[in-house]
Amino acid sequence: MRIFNRIIVVLLLAGLVALGIAAIFYAFDLAGYRLANVPRLLGLDGFAQSLSNFVGNVERGNLNPLDYLVLGAIALLGLILLFLELKPPSPRRVRMQDGTYITRSAVRDEVVAATERNPEVLQSDVDVNAQRRPGAKVDVTASVRRGEDTRRLQSEVRNSVQQHMGQVGVPVSNLNVRIAESDPRQTQTRVK
Amino acid sequence: MIDDLQLARAIREAALATTGVHSMGSGRYAEAATYGAGEKVSGVVVDPDEVRVHIVARYPLAEPLPALAERVRERVALRSEGRPTTIIVEDLEVEQNENL
Numbered sequence: 001m002r003i004f005n006r007i008i009v010v011l012l013l014a015g016l017v018a019l020g021i022a023a024i025f026y027a028f029d030l031a032g033y034r035l036a037n038v039p040r041l042l043g044l045d046g047f048a049q050s051l052s053n054f055v056g057n058v059e060r061g062n063l064n065p066l067d068y069l070v071l072g073a074i075a076l077l078g079l080i081l082l083f084l085e086l087k088p089p090s091p092r093r094v095r096m097q098d099g100t101y102i103t104r105s106a107v108r109d110e111v112v113a114a115t116e117r118n119p120e121v122l123q124s125d126v127d128v129n130a131q132r133r134p135g136a137k138v139d140v141t142a143s144v145r146r147g148e149d150t151r152r153l154q155s156e157v158r159n160s161v162q163q164h165m166g167q168v169g170v171p172v173s174n175l176n177v178r179i180a181e182s183d184p185r186q187t188q189t190r191v192k
Numbered sequence: 193m194i195d196d197l198q199l200a201r202a203i204r205e206a207a208l209a210t211t212g213v214h215s216m217g218s219g220r221y222a223e224a225a226t227y228g229a230g231e232k233v234s235g236v237v238v239d240p241d242e243v244r245v246h247i248v249a250r251y252p253l254a255e256p257l258p259a260l261a262e263r264v265r266e267r268v269a270l271r272s273e274g275r276p277t278t279i280i281v282e283d284l285e286v287e288q289n290e291n292l
Contacts, residue, residue, distance in 0.1 A: 096281075105283070
């Protein structure tokens with residue numbers, strides 16, 4: 001959302017710069033003194049005309065179903081943006097206790113180590129998300145050879161990660177383990 | 193009343209003297225440091241109402257990380273002039289003589 005906000009602000013500032021330049025042109029009479037001529041000078045005559053018609057229709061209450069749809073979509077978009085703006089950002093670090101945090105990358109390294117301790121796991125892909133409550137949300141995808149007992153491996157990897165994180169002292173509030181059957185030629189490790 | 197830089201230096205020394213702390217962290221998204229004239233103290237951020245200490249823990253761990261963080265907090269609290277202290281474990285560093 002912050003990136004989206006930044007894009008919006010950049011576009012807004014770009015618009016203000018363009019308006020400022022247009023105002024200078026206008027002040028020095030470089031393009032005539034009629035603002036109505038600006039769309040023609042910019043080559044946006046058709047767009048300005050259709051926009052003017054649309055606004056006129058809104059003022060007169062003379063809208064077709066497509067206009068209602070566009071206005072509804074704009075209102076909905078505004079509501080979604082407002083909600084996302086008001087929503088507190090998710091924390092960047094994993095909370096262990098009050099005033100004690102660990103970075104997500106450190107948690108990821110520990111989970112990878114615990115997962116790849118299993119000799120049948122050729123590669124692991126770990127995603128760690130911090131939450132507002134203590135503990136991390138961890139998604140593990142472990143790649144194994146085709147034909148392995150995935151249910152047993154899923155249980156083993158889960159136990160291994162839970163046990164290791166328990167020893168390290170990092171609470172894991174949500175652990176999802178997925179076992180993916182992969183071609184060993186496409187994984188980081190072919191043989192263990 | 194000591195200035196922020198002196199405070200940061202004292203806190204850094206206290207943190208590094210804690211068994212289990214390998215080094216000070218440097219921050220992930222922005223540099224974690226306290227700045228002064230011609231000098232900065234990395235790993236400690238002294239704010240008017242909070243002190244943040246970024247550490248790298250020594251691996252293998254002799255105790256769970258929350259216990260280590262608590263010991264660092266106890267040591268640091270003596271020097272942080274009553275400001276709340278946040279401990280951030282940035283990484284775990286394997287000792288060179290460990291074959292892990």
